[in-house]
Every structure is written in C-alpha cells, then in structure tokens.
Amino acid sequence: MAVDSQNPERRILLGKIHGAFGVRGELRVESFTDPETALLKYSPLTLVDAMGRERVLGTLRGKPAGKGLTVSMEGVDSKEAADALRGAMIYTPRSSLPPPAPGEYYWVDLEGLDVYNLDGVHFGRVAYLTSTGANDVMVVEGDRERWLPFKTPDYVTSVDFDARRITVDWDPDF
Incomplete structure (x- = not known):
C-alpha cells in the first residue's frame, strides 16, 4: 500500500x-x-x-x-x-504547512509518487529528494536507483497528485 x-x-x-x-x-x-x-x-x-x-x-x-x-x-x-x-x-x-505556491512542491508530498518518462516507461517510485548544491535531485527506486534532476519543465514535465504520478523527460538507459 x-x-x-x-x-x-x-x-x-x-x-x-x-x-x-x-x-x-x-x-x-x-x-x-x-x-x-x-x-x-x-x-x-x-x-x-x-x-x-x-x-x-x-x-x-x-x-x-x-x-x-x-x-x-x-x-x-x-x-x-x-x-x-x-x-x-x-x-x-x-x-500545519501552508499551501505551496503554484508550481512549487513540498518534497514530502512527492515521496511515493510513481515516475514515468514521456514514453510511458515506469522508473519506480520517489524514495526521497535531496539537494546536491547545484540542483535538487529526486531519488527514484525501481528496477534500479535513479537520481533525476528535479527541474521543471526541463526534466520534470508534470506532477499529478490525483494520479500519484510524475512524468519526466529522461532516457530510461541513462
């Protein structure tokens, strides 16, 4: 669950x-x-x-x-x-957290969402997010662990809380 x-x-x-x-x-x-x-x-x-x-x-x-x-x-x-x-x-x-501004997200709200690329390839679920200093990174656990830049709209093209889904522009082989 x-x-x-x-x-x-x-x-x-x-x-x-x-x-x-x-x-x-x-x-x-x-x-x-x-x-x-x-x-x-x-x-x-x-x-x-x-x-x-x-x-x-x-x-x-x-x-x-x-x-x-x-x-x-x-x-x-x-x-x-x-x-x-x-x-x-x-x-x-x-x-007790205030609502995030449009286009902004609390990291905790992204945890557990399924991640798919534009071609519908399922990468897994968001385990957690972290900051590398250069950018924020979404750690996705599935068939393998992937560290994806959480940068909209360059890599993260949509976040749909109702469908519990994040769509990314990312090659599954990378």
Whole structure:
C-alpha cells in the first residue's frame, strides 16, 4: 500500500537537536526548513527523543547561530538537560504547512509518487529528494536507483497528485 504523502496527520520532520549551546539550556538545532528560522513559527510541534518518547512543545524561541539555530525550550534550563536531548527530532503535522505556491512542491508530498518518462516507461517510485548544491535531485527506486534532476519543465514535465504520478523527460538507459 502506498504512503499518502499528503495525509494531513502525517508528521513532517522540521529539525534535529545536536546538543547544548552554552550552560543555560539553550540547544543547537539543525533546521530543515527554508528559511531555517521558519522552524520557530510552526505549531504544534512534537519532540521525539532518542528513546522514542514524545512531548508536545510550547513556543520555541531562537535565532540563527552559525550552521543552524540556537533555541530555548520550556523546561530545558541547564547544559545537562540540553545535552540529554541530543538526537531528538522536532516534527509538525503536514496540516500545519501552508499551501505551496503554484508550481512549487513540498518534497514530502512527492515521496511515493510513481515516475514515468514521456514514453510511458515506469522508473519506480520517489524514495526521497535531496539537494546536491547545484540542483535538487529526486531519488527514484525501481528496477534500479535513479537520481533525476528535479527541474521543471526541463526534466520534470508534470506532477499529478490525483494520479500519484510524475512524468519526466529522461532516457530510461541513462
């Protein structure tokens, strides 16, 4: 059964805690949002620690600091408490994301869609997307793994969520 990537209750990973920042309980957080400070605006947020325990978070306060954010979280007021959260993940429900602009997509919504080329050759399903720095890449798993540039309209000619299908202009032998 295919995963419904647009399920409003599906959790979206927004950030990861890398440990303490200073001695007052501030946290070093890697944000997966764009811009990275957008993580601070989402609600509700759920923290899942390395043991799988969950808790709903109140409002986060933070600011950019080098690579990532420095974040203050209610109930975390010492270096030890902050370090205990190392590896914890911060999630929000899909329903809390604003609608994407026309022609733009949340990567998570593309995961699980079938990929076909213009000749109808099925390449497989989107496993995930990643950025190489030069461009975004759609990783498609099928008879083999393919890394396809996610560039519209050059390579990605259409995305049809109703049909759960992405059409690409790509040679199946490449």
